[in-house]
Amino acid sequence: MSEQGAGAVGLPAGITAVLFDLDGVLTSTAAVHQRAWKKTFDDFLRERDGAGFSPFTESDYLRFVDGRPRYEGVREFLESRQVDLPKGEPDDEPGHGSVHAVGNLKNRLLESIIARDGVTPYPGSVRYLEAVREAGLPIGVVTASANGELVLEKAGLSAFVDVRIDGVVLARDGLRGKPAPDSFLAAAEALGVAPASAAVFEDALAGVQAGRAGAFRHVVGVNRGNQADALVQHGADVVVDDLADLLGGRR
Numbered sequence: 001m002s003e004q005g006a007g008a009v010g011l012p013a014g015i016t017a018v019l020f021d022l023d024g025v026l027t028s029t030a031a032v033h034q035r036a037w038k039k040t041f042d043d044f045l046r047e048r049d050g051a052g053f054s055p056f057t058e059s060d061y062l063r064f065v066d067g068r069p070r071y072e073g074v075r076e077f078l079e080s081r082q083v084d085l086p087k088g089e090p091d092d093e094p095g096h097g098s099v100h101a102v103g104n105l106k107n108r109l110l111e112s113i114i115a116r117d118g119v120t121p122y123p124g125s126v127r128y129l130e131a132v133r134e135a136g137l138p139i140g141v142v143t144a145s146a147n148g149e150l151v152l153e154k155a156g157l158s159a160f161v162d163v164r165i166d167g168v169v170l171a172r173d174g175l176r177g178k179p180a181p182d183s184f185l186a187a188a189e190a191l192g193v194a195p196a197s198a199a200v201f202e203d204a205l206a207g208v209q210a211g212r213a214g215a216f217r218h219v220v221g222v223n224r225g226n227q228a229d230a231l232v233q234h235g236a237d238v239v240v241d242d243l244a245d246l247l248g249g250r251r
């Protein structure tokens, strides 16, 4: 019989549910989002400032966009460049005329990349999900992305997920996105566990902040780039490079 409980998956005793961010934690789609944002913002800035525009950088992505709901990412980044666009409406045509139009432009690009390339889960994350399942712990996926359902399905991970709180649910229920804790709290509630009995896995600074703000028992920072220290400063209790690191010699 397989080992049961949190200890079997490298988590502190007393944890009875596990909440995972999606892009960058379970699937390699954080890089896809980043690419789509870069193309969108660079085209926007080039049109506005001419050939000498200052491009959208990785640091811009990590500070202003990563982990945040789509239109909040647009607003935060443009604000950092002192650009003030009207908010617009969710169904604005993709373009450069409003915050929604810019977000919709990025989403069209993201959808076309996913349709062309599919979605790849991290092998270590698949092994970890299998181990969590075998250990008998329920699984929530908590993502700012309104494409959460599509990404999980394309990655072949939908069957692992007991509860999904994604960008569609956030908008429907009027929940604040990360770094506010609302989305993680909603997932814990839907699984019937208190934050003090749940672990959060996050690769984004806004995400570990949300885990800390929600007083979750254990926040695991997933370092996919070079921001281990920043993850700790923003609220991670531990940092791993790959989820399977927590399984130690177990598999």
Ligand SMILES: O=P(O)(O)OC[C@H]1O[C@@H](O)[C@H](O)[C@@H](O)[C@@H]1O
Pocket (backbone or CB within 6 Å): 023, 030, 033, 034, 065, 066, 067, 068, 069, 070, 073, 107, 143, 144, 145, 146, 147, 148, 167, 204
């Ligand atoms: O535009 P979407 O698919 O709703 O995603 C919103 C955000 O979702 C997060 O998961 C990603 O880290 C961000 O890069 C992305 O901007």
